[in-house]
Amino acid sequence: MDVDQRIEQFAKMAEADPENELGHFSLGKALAEAGRFDEAITPLRRVLDINPEYSKAYEVLAAAQRDLNDREAAVATLRSGIDVSDRRGDRMPRDAMARMLRDLGETPPELKNPPRKQAAPPPGSDLTCSRCGRAASRMDKQPFKGELGERVLNHVCEPCWREWVGVGTKVINEMGLALSSPQAQQIYDEHMIEFLQLEQ
Numbered sequence: 001m002d003v004d005q006r007i008e009q010f011a012k013m014a015e016a017d018p019e020n021e022l023g024h025f026s027l028g029k030a031l032a033e034a035g036r037f038d039e040a041i042t043p044l045r046r047v048l049d050i051n052p053e054y055s056k057a058y059e060v061l062a063a064a065q066r067d068l069n070d071r072e073a074a075v076a077t078l079r080s081g082i083d084v085s086d087r088r089g090d091r092m093p094r095d096a097m098a099r100m101l102r103d104l105g106e107t108p109p110e111l112k113n114p115p116r117k118q119a120a121p122p123p124g125s126d127l128t129c130s131r132c133g134r135a136a137s138r139m140d141k142q143p144f145k146g147e148l149g150e151r152v153l154n155h156v157c158e159p160c161w162r163e164w165v166g167v168g169t170k171v172i173n174e175m176g177l178a179l180s181s182p183q184a185q186q187i188y189d190e191h192m193i194e195f196l197q198l199e200q
């Protein structure tokens with residue numbers, strides 16, 4: 001599947017389910033990766049309207065604004081994004097955004113450094129969920145086979161997993177994914193990783 005086909009599929013998904021932040025995020029990210037920065041802005045802003053806590057969306061939006069030479073907008077997005085991601089403990093996007101801000105000649109805000117996500121769980125629980133941040137017990141069994149299934153088992157709580165199963169079904173239907181094809185499986189997995197906030 002080439003880039004344009006992927007973009008078209010994500011656009012369909014965003015349109016079919018306008019309140020689902022994931023479709024808009026995938027669309028904005030794919031457009032930015034294709035160098036279509038001006039088109040990427042609207043879907044990425046839409047993500048943040050739906051979910052202002054979506055750390056990674058700030059990062060992708062700020063990079064698109066920077067590449068459009070809209071320095072002022074990029075700096076504003078980075079400041080909000082660093083604030084949100086630091087509070088949430090999303091260190092990867094936070095540190096990437098702090099670097100971007102420094103490259104733009106600005107001083108990043110002081111970081112509060114809350115505990116790292118996916119670190120040791122609190123006593124009495126098996127894990128700290130990567131999506132909702134709550135302490136939880138491991139699910140009774142691994143939800144599916146393979147390395148990714150193992151990561152889900154070790155880092156995701158059951159309610160968040162169930163939520164993904166619903167969203168994932170929409171992803172399959174709206175994008176017309178045939179999971180027998182490796183490309184479709186890859187798109188599905190990427191959405192799952194994104195939704196469950198499993199760091200790569």
Ligand SMILES: [Zn+2]
Pocket residue numbers: 129130131132133134156157158159160161
């Ligand atoms: Zn959870």
